[in-house]
Amino acid sequence: DVKVTQSSRYLVKRTGEKVFLECVQDMDHENMFWYRQDPGLGLRLIYFSYDVKMKEKGDIPEGYSVSREKKERFSLILESASTNQTSMYLCASRGTGVYYGYTFGSGTRLTVV
Amino acid sequence: GENVEQHPSTLSVQEGDSAVIKCTYSDSASNYFPWYKQELGKRPQLIIDIRSNVGEKKDQRIAVTLNKTAKHFSLHITETQPEDSAVYFCAASNEGSARQLTFGSGTQLTVLP
Numbered sequence: 001d002v003k004v005t006q007s008s009r010y011l012v013k014r015t016g017e018k019v020f021l022e023c024v025q026d027m028d029h030e031n032m033f034w035y036r037q038d039p040g041l042g043l044r045l046i047y048f049s050y051d052v053k054m055k056e057k058g059d060i061p062e063g064y065s066v067s068r069e070k071k072e073r074f075s076l077i078l079e080s081a082s083t084n085q086t087s088m089y090l091c092a093s094r095g096t097g098v099y100y101g102y103t104f105g106s107g108t109r110l111t112v113v
Numbered sequence: 114g115e116n117v118e119q120h121p122s123t124l125s126v127q128e129g130d131s132a133v134i135k136c137t138y139s140d141s142a143s144n145y146f147p148w149y150k151q152e153l154g155k156r157p158q159l160i161i162d163i164r165s166n167v168g169e170k171k172d173q174r175i176a177v178t179l180n181k182t183a184k185h186f187s188l189h190i191t192e193t194q195p196e197d198s199a200v201y202f203c204a205a206s207n208e209g210s211a212r213q214l215t216f217g218s219g220t221q222l223t224v225l226p
Contacts (some may be wrong), residue, residue, distance in 0.1 A: 030212075031212045031213075033213065041218075042202070042216055042217070042218040042219045043157075043202065043216045043219075045213065048212075048213055050212055058213075090156065090157070094212060094213075094214075096212070099145050099162075099164055101147040101149075101159040101162055101204075101214070102147075102149075102157075102159070102214060103159075104156040104157050104158070105156060106155070106156050107156055
């Protein structure tokens with residue numbers, strides 16, 4: 001079974017802090033994704049990466065950046081956290097090939113105060 | 114790009130009844146359609162998927178149907194049980210979509226005892 005591990009289940013940060021959310025997968029997947037999930041808004045794609053050091057903007061990249069220095073690790077960075085970034089953040093990975101679904105991590109519930 | 118619409122947003126059924134969730138997609142090149150179930154506080158998990166060369170797929174009490182001409186696909190759950198209560202997401206992808214899934218907005222299914 002593919003495992004996608006997010007380093008923190010719950011985080012509380014102050015406005016203006018720099019926040020790092022870490023995601024690690026153990027199945028050598030090329031593709032990794034960061035989503036945020038808010039009530040009534042479904043899953044919104046922030047950034048994704050299809051190779052080491054490669055990144056692509058998703059639908060809502062403003063206020064976020066990402067880093068992928070190693071294939072198994074994909075980090076989401078909030079340069080200066082704001083209260084409107086309070087949300088559930090989900091990481092996912094996907095193997096190469098059309099007929100693969102995502103495997104999601106357990107999520108990080110981030111609260112910015 | 115691809116757009117996936119999902120209906121209804123909420124659905125309540127009596128235990129033992131059937132539930133149907135419908136999705137439409139916009140990109141005729143889409144050829145892979147997974148469904149995810151997200152229980153409260155947990156990660157989304159793949160429950161069933163269908164490829165474009167198949168019209169229907171069943172796995173015990175759940176089934177998915179695909180109508181490529183009309184560009185819609187549906188999830189059918191029979192003999193619903195309280196543990197089926199969750200948020201369900203449909204998704205679509207194709208080889209040209211940069212390896213990402215496009216999700217519907219989700220359906221909150223509640224099975225009433």
